[in-house]
Amino acid sequence: xxxxxxxxxxxRVRRLxxxxxxxxxxxxxxxxxxxxxxxWCMKGYDIAIFPREGEPTLVAIEPQLADAERNSWTxxxxxxxxxxxxxxxPPQYRALDLAxxxxxxxxxxxxxxxxxxMGTQAADxxxxxxxxxxxxxxxxxxxxxGEVVDATPLLNQVRALKTPQEIERMRLANQLAALAMDYTxxxxxxxxKESEVGAMYxxxxxxxxxxxxxxxxxxxxxxxxxxxxxxxxFTATGDRPVQNHEPTLFEIWVCVDGYWTDLTKNAxxxxxxxxxxxxxxxxxxxxxxxxxxxxxxxxxPDLDRLIRARIREGGYPGQPSHPICHGVGARAHxxxxxxQAGGGTIGKGMVLAIExxxxxxxxxxxxxxxxxxxxxxxxxxxxxxxxDFRLKEKGRV
Numbered sequence: 001x002x003x004x005x006x007x008x009x010x011x012r013v014r015r016l017x018x019x020x021x022x023x024x025x026x027x028x029x030x031x032x033x034x035x036x037x038x039x040w041c042m043k044g045y046d047i048a049i050f051p052r053e054g055e056p057t058l059v060a061i062e063p064q065l066a067d068a069e070r071n072s073w074t075x076x077x078x079x080x081x082x083x084x085x086x087x088x089x090p091p092q093y094r095a096l097d098l099a100x101x102x103x104x105x106x107x108x109x110x111x112x113x114x115x116x117x118m119g120t121q122a123a124d125x126x127x128x129x130x131x132x133x134x135x136x137x138x139x140x141x142x143x144x145x146g147e148v149v150d151a152t153p154l155l156n157q158v159r160a161l162k163t164p165q166e167i168e169r170m171r172l173a174n175q176l177a178a179l180a181m182d183y184t185x186x187x188x189x190x191x192x193k194e195s196e197v198g199a200m201y202x203x204x205x206x207x208x209x210x211x212x213x214x215x216x217x218x219x220x221x222x223x224x225x226x227x228x229x230x231x232x233x234f235t236a237t238g239d240r241p242v243q244n245h246e247p248t249l250f251e252i253w254v255c256v257d258g259y260w261t262d263l264t265k266n267a268x269x270x271x272x273x274x275x276x277x278x279x280x281x282x283x284x285x286x287x288x289x290x291x292x293x294x295x296x297x298x299x300x301p302d303l304d305r306l307i308r309a310r311i312r313e314g315g316y317p318g319q320p321s322h323p324i325c326h327g328v329g330a331r332a333h334x335x336x337x338x339x340q341a342g343g344g345t346i347g348k349g350m351v352l353a354i355e356x357x358x359x360x361x362x363x364x365x366x367x368x369x370x371x372x373x374x375x376x377x378x379x380x381x382x383x384x385x386x387x388d389f390r391l392k393e394k395g396r397v
Contacts, residue, residue: 002038002070002071003038003071003165003169004165005038005073006038006073006163006165006166008163008164008165009035009158009163009165009166010036010073012158012161012163013025013036013050013154013158014052014053016154016157016158017052017113017154018052020113020149020154021111022052022111022112022113022149022151022154023051023052023108023109023110023111023112024049024050024051024052024103024106024108024109024112024113025048025049025050025112025113025114025151025154025155026047026048026049026050026099026103026112026113026114026141026151027047027048027050027114027115027151027155028044028046028047028048028115028133028137029115029118029121029122030044030046030121030122030123030124030125030258031121031122031258031330031331031334032048032115032121032155032330033046033047033048033058034122034258034330035155035159035330036048036050036056037050037056037058037072037073037074038071038072038073039058039060039067039068039071039072040071040124040125040218040257040258041060041061041064041124041125042061042063042064042067042124042125042126043061043082043091043124043126043131044123044124044126044130044131044132045061045080045091045092045095045131046058046059046060046061046064046095047059047095047096047098047099049099049102049103049108051106051108054106055074055075055076056073056074056076057074057076057077057078057099057102057106058072058074058076058077058078059077059078059079059080059095059098059099059102060072060077060078060079060080061079061080061082061091061095062079062080062081062082063082065077065079071217078098078102080094080095080097080098081094092131092133092134092137093136096136096137096140100140100141100144103144103145104144109144109145109146110145110146110147111145111146111147111149112141112145112146112147112148112149113148113149113150113151113154114138114141114148114149114150114151115133115150115151115152115155116138116148116150116151116152117150117152118152120331120333120334121331122255122258122260122330122331122332125218127220127222156334156335156336159327159329159330159334159335160327160334160335160336160347160349160350161347161348161349161350162329162349162350162351162373163349166259166329167351167373169256169257169259170256170259170260170261170328170329170351170371170373170382171382172212172213172215172216172256172259173219173254173255173256173259173260173261174254174261174263174371174382174383174384175212175384176205176208176209176212176216176219176221176254176256177205177221177252177254177261177263177265177383177385178383178384178385179204179208180201180204180205180208180221180254181201181250181252181265181267181385182385183200183201183204184197184200184201184204184250184267185267185389187200188200188242188248188267188269189242189269190241190242190243190244190269190270191241191242192241192242193238193239193240193241193242194225194226194227194230194237194238194239194240194241194242194248195225195237195238195239197225197227197242197248197250198223198224198225198237198250201221201223201225201250201252202220202221202222202223204221205219205220205221205254206219206220206221209221209254209256212256216256216257217257218255218256218257219254219255219256219257220254220255221252221253221254221255222252222253222255223237223250223251223252223253224236224237224250224251225237225248225249225250225251226238226240226248226249226251227240227241227242227243227246227247227248227249228240228242228243228246228247228248228363228364229246229362229363229364230363231247231249231359231363231364231365231366232359232363232365233320233321233322233357233359234322242269243268243269244268244269244270245268245270245271245272245273245276246268246272246273246276246364247266247267247268247272247276247366247389248266248267248268249264249265249266249366249367250263250264250265250266250267251263251264251367252264252265253332255332258330259329259330260328260329260330260331260332261328261332261371261382261383262326262328262332262333262353262355262369262371263353263369263370263371263383263385264355264357264367264368264369265369265383265385265389266366266368266389267389268389268390272390276366277390279358279365279366280366280388280390282311282314282358283356283357283358283366283367283368284368284387284388285310285314286307286310286311286314286356287354287356287368287387289306289310290303290306290307290310290324290354290356291354291370291372291379291381292378293306294325294346294352294354294372294374294379295346295374295378295379296346296347296348296374296375296376297345297346297347298345298346299344299345299346300325300336300337300338300339300342300343300344300345300346301338301339301340301341301342301343301344303324303325303338303346303354304323304324304325304338304339304340305340307324307325307356308324308340310356311356311358314358316358319357319358319359320355320356320357320358320359320367321359322355322357323337323338323339323355324338324354324355324356325337325338325352325353325354325355326338326352326353327350327351327352327353328351328352328353328371329351333353336350336352346374347374348374348375348376349373349374350373350374351371351372351373351374351382352371352372352374352379353369353370353371353372354369354370354372355367355368355369356368357369368387370382370383370387371383
């Protein structure tokens with residue numbers, strides 16, 4: 001779908017560029033290309049040149065011209081060949097040549113911001129073969145620009161606060177995540193393999209999500225599914241059978257045209273054991289206190305301390321072994337992060353994944369996780385599937 005130009009977002013980017021005296025941003029990470037141009041590339045070779053003043057330029061691979069023209073917010077699209085009979089280099093080098101030409105032609109090379117410290121990046125639409133810049137990519141800009149600066153802090157800062165359009169897009173992703181969870185819960189059975197259940201979830205999102213509400217061009221889901229004693233902090237989906245009286249945990253990333261969810265949902269085909277009832281009641285108490293705390297102006301370090309203290313008081317010191325809060329947007333995991341040894345303040349307009357978890361040494365456990373939009377009055381949970389999944393099993397929601 002072609003979304004209207006998000007003027008709020010782009011104006012914010014340009015304000016920060018002016019404050020940092022950056023003439024142009026040059027981005028290759030697919031999530032940053034999407035963020036600045038609305039073009040979610042197919043192979044990850046494409047580059048966006050975003051000037052402080054004037055129209056951006058999108059350097060796109062030739063076979064994707066129709067997608068670029070349909071979705072991109074800029075009309076200045078420069079094409080490079082996927083295969084060039086005269087040039088044996090990989091295609092990303094031809095994209096780089098074009099980007100350098102644009103900077104030179106438009107006299108944007110005095111102070112250029114490029115992605116020097118991208119810890120992670122979202123995948124392109126192919127997803128199975130992410131591409132990353134080589135050393136020569138960075139060296140090219142150091143040779144041709146007057147000064148090269150790291151664009152990552154600026155991009156992290158601007159991306160942390162979501163615009164109304166971004167929130168609408170993330171709502172679509174969360175709606176699809178909830179619909180897929182309802183479908184999977186209804187069709188999963190004890191004895192199915194974890195991988196079968198994961199495939200059921202992912203297939204629903206892709207099949208039902210493409211064309212969803214006439215707003216979604218591409219929808220994909222990526223899951224980790226663990227059942228019973230297979231529930232651990234971070235392991236692969238396997239062929240373990242779904243348990244009848246123990247939860248099956250779904251670690252879920254749903255992507256809708258480049259905007260993501262990060263969720264953890266649970267389901268159980270039968271009645272939970274007493275031990276799991278107690279564990280769920282404990283985690284729901286921690287989760288509800290943490291989400292009530294997550295308001296505009298609240299401290300990220302204090303949120304981390306709060307969750308870990310309540311879990312310790314419940315009899316599980318040192319848990320969880322993973323972070324408990326991070327941003328979500330054009331990546332499933334992006335700044336800001338909550339850490340007791342760090343800093344930072346929760347702000348209106350952020351979308352945060354909050355995820356307390358408790359895991360038993362012998363295997364098994366639970367995690368609750370939702371995406372929350374921070375508002376002026378508190379926060380809003382974006383996914384409708386309940387964290388107390390017993391309500392679903394009893395037909396009360």
